[in-house]
Amino acid sequence: xxxxxxxLAALAAFLIWxxxxxxxxxxxxxxxxxxxxxxxLISLLVLLLxxxxxxxxxxxxxxxxxxxxxxxxxxxxxxxxxxxxxxxTSNWLLFIYVxxxxxxxxxxxxYLICPILTALLGFVLLREKxxxxxxxxxxxxxLSCALLGAGDLRTVGMSLVVAFTxxxxxxxxxxxxxxxxxxxxxxxxxxxxxxxxxxxxxLGAQPLAGLHDTHLLLVATLLSVVFTVLPLFLNLxxxxxxxxxxxxxxxxxxxxxxxxxxxxxxxxxxxxVQGVAYGVIxxxxxxxxxxxxxxxxx
Numbered sequence: 001x002x003x004x005x006x007x008l009a010a011l012a013a014f015l016i017w018x019x020x021x022x023x024x025x026x027x028x029x030x031x032x033x034x035x036x037x038x039x040x041l042i043s044l045l046v047l048l049l050x051x052x053x054x055x056x057x058x059x060x061x062x063x064x065x066x067x068x069x070x071x072x073x074x075x076x077x078x079x080x081x082x083x084x085x086x087x088x089t090s091n092w093l094l095f096i097y098v099x100x101x102x103x104x105x106x107x108x109x110x111y112l113i114c115p116i117l118t119a120l121l122g123f124v125l126l127r128e129k130x131x132x133x134x135x136x137x138x139x140x141x142x143l144s145c146a147l148l149g150a151g152d153l154r155t156v157g158m159s160l161v162v163a164f165t166x167x168x169x170x171x172x173x174x175x176x177x178x179x180x181x182x183x184x185x186x187x188x189x190x191x192x193x194x195x196x197x198x199x200x201x202x203l204g205a206q207p208l209a210g211l212h213d214t215h216l217l218l219v220a221t222l223l224s225v226v227f228t229v230l231p232l233f234l235n236l237x238x239x240x241x242x243x244x245x246x247x248x249x250x251x252x253x254x255x256x257x258x259x260x261x262x263x264x265x266x267x268x269x270x271x272x273v274q275g276v277a278y279g280v281i282x283x284x285x286x287x288x289x290x291x292x293x294x295x296x297x298x
Contacts, residue, residue: 010238010250013231018257020227021104022265024096026219032097033203037196038210038220039092043228044189050229051186062183080175085188087169089195093203094162104266105274106155108258109148110162112281115248116141116288117167125171137288140280147277181236249289 003011027035051059066074099107120138122128130138148156176184200207210216238247259278262268270278 004241006238006241007246007250009234010242010247011253013234013238014250014253015257016227016231016234017254019261020223021099021107021258021261023219023222023227024099025104025266027216028100030216031204032093032100033196033200033205034210034216035096035100035220035223036089036093036203037200037205037207038216039096039223039228040089040189040192040196042221042224044186044193046225046229047182047186047189051183055182058180059183062180065179076175077179080172081184081187082191084169084172084176084184085191086195087165087172088188089192091162091165091169094158094165098158098162102155102158103268104258104262105268105270106159107162108255108262109156109278109281110159110255111166111258112252112255112285113141113145113159114163114166114170115251116284117163118170119288121167121171122174126174133290134288137284140284140287144277144281144284147273147280151271151273181239182232185232252285 024035066077069077095107095110098110116137119128119130119134123130145156145160148159173181196203196205197207235247263270
């Protein structure tokens with residue numbers, strides 16, 4: 001297969017996300033809510049700047065598209081966008097906490113199992129069909145979770161919560177097909193900012209103190225620009241041409257890179273049971289993405 005610039009964009013996006021734990025760990029001593037607050041704030045400011053400088057036509061097009069839609073569609077888009085903002089905020093907060101306070105392995109496992117959980121939710125909520133090999137992959141994923149839970153139920157529980165919040169987020173976004181994703185993400189981050197501001201004290205966030213913390217601001221800017229907005233642009237650029245299935249397979253680069261970092265960069269250890277569980281989940285990923293047999297006409 002010849003790699004186009006769209007393939008390279010998708011590869012770059014997921015590789016960047018795979019290295020996300022490194023700068024995130026530079027803020028290990030900060031409250032997860034404090035990191036979340038400034039990641040949302042700075043990402044939102046960057047997106048607003050981008051839209052203001054070069055994407056005003058796209059913003060107007062989305063607004064006109066939504067206004068011209070039937071009432072039922074407008075309501076569905078509004079609900080999905082709002083719910084997506086809540087789920088994305090929750091996912092970011094939980095992931096920050098898991099990577100900084102639990103382990104990089106736990107965060108990696110969450111995103112390794114996420115596509116399979118998304119497929120299961122698609123079956124339950126959207127009545128999407130699953131092939132026999134995909135059901136087998138779901139069973140293997142459940143076995144992997146059981147193995148991990150036998151050793152540390154809290155850790156696997158945190159991983160599953162992270163995975164479920166992002167899987168639910170992806171499900172809600174399927175109702176937004178045909179709308180500019182970057183514009184809707186900006187709306188979601190605006191809602192997230194409005195949500196987190198009154199909750200800042202409960203989350204351990206101190207916005208005023210953070211504005212005077214050079215280290216926090218520099219790392220949060222790096223997380224927001226290089227590890228949030230840039231890979232989002234690359235991913236959306238790839239999705240304009242590549243099939244979603246191709247991008248979905250490339251998505252596994254993210255947790256695989258993070259797993260490698262957990263062992264070789266952060267020096268985390270894994271028990272024999274954990275090693276078996278990780279092997280089982282990798283097998284389930286391969287099985288889940290195994291191509292369906294095609295009938296051959298003669």
